[in-house]
Amino acid sequence: MPREAISAPTKRPVFQLQRDIRISFPSTSLSVRRALETVIGSLAALSLEPEELGTVELVLAEALNNVVEHAYGEGERGWISLECAHRPDGLHFTILDEGKPMPDGIAPIGLRIPLPEELDALPEGGFGWFLIQDLSHDVQYFRTGDINRLSFRINIGVTLLPN
Amino acid sequence: MIVTVNALRIDAAVAIQFKDQMRAALDEAKGRVVLDLAQVEFVDSSGLGAIVAAMKQMHGGAKLELAALRPNVDKVFRLTRMDTVFPIHLAAEAAVHPHAS
Known part of the structure; x- marks a missing residue:
């Protein structure tokens, strides 16, 4: 008689990416779309919730x-x-x-979300950094030579177990 | 009036085109206009900006409202507090004909 599993795991199973994702693509909005598709497709291995994938897609x-x-x-x-x-x-x-550096050499984080009555003064698309800072952690920006390097962490697929 | 967005995404790649089409669709609009987003799976800040721009350009007392936001779209509106700027309905038809059964 086949043995039954001794006990069903009560916490979420831990999934891992086989390898890090590395992609390069030209700087166009359509290439960005395809890059997002590639990343979201690669993250399927982690069995994330649709809401978590939505967060990754939005921040990226x-x-x-x-x-x-x-x-x-x-x-x-x-x-x-x-x-x-x-x-x-x-x-x-x-x-x-390898584009232009961020204005003043810093990522524009730490700003507050504009109030609805300030909308008239707000440039369209001015919400991007609010979303990045809201949904990610450890945002770092460095300019090294001619290269911009932006890094951040998104708190999903976390495998650190509480003690 | 209901304006239906027949697209999966309102993102940076189509924001300008979306804005132009909204301008054409809303040019003569009067009263309430409900934007039906049921098909839209993804809106980024460029898409959000385009929707806000469409709202700003309405005139003559016309008003832009939103309906049928999917979870990831709803999240963008909540995080940016734009859910306080637009009336948001569960479904477009019900928003326009609330007493239809």
């Missing part, structure tokens, strides 16, 4: 479109590299590009 879309629209900008060509590593404390993302 904001960070990558920021590169397309501001680091490179209209009519400027360039490459974007994206890396994703699964670690016990979540998903670590690094985005590299």
Whole structure:
């Protein structure tokens, strides 16, 4: 008689990525779309909730479109590299590009969300950094030589077990 | 009036096109306009900006409302507090004809 499983696991099973995700693509909004598809497809191995995948897709879309629209900008060509590593404390993302540095050399985080009555003064699309800062952790930006390096962690797929 | 978005995404790749189509669709709009987002799975800040732009350009007392937000779209509106700017309905038909059975 086949043996039954001794006890059903009560916590969520731990899934791992086989390897880190590394992709490079040209700086266009359509390439960003395809890159998001690739990353979301690769993360299927982690059996995340749709809501968690939605968070990853949104934060990545904001960070990558920021590169397309501001680091490179209209009519400027360039490459974007994206890396994703699964670690016990979540998903670590690094985005590299060779476009213009961030204004003042810092990522515009730490700003508050505009109030509805301030909308008239708000540039459209000015919500991107609010979403990044709301949904991710440890946001770091460095300019090294000609390279922008933005990294952040998203608190999902966490495998650190509480004591 | 109901305006239905026949797209899976309102993102940076289509935000300008979306804005133009909304301008055309809403040009003569009067009263309440309910934007039916039932098919839309993903909105980023560019898409959100385009929807806000459509709201800002309405005139003559016309008002833009939203309906049928999927969870990931709803989240973008909540996180940016735009859910306090737009009336949001569960379904477009019910928003326009609340007493239909």
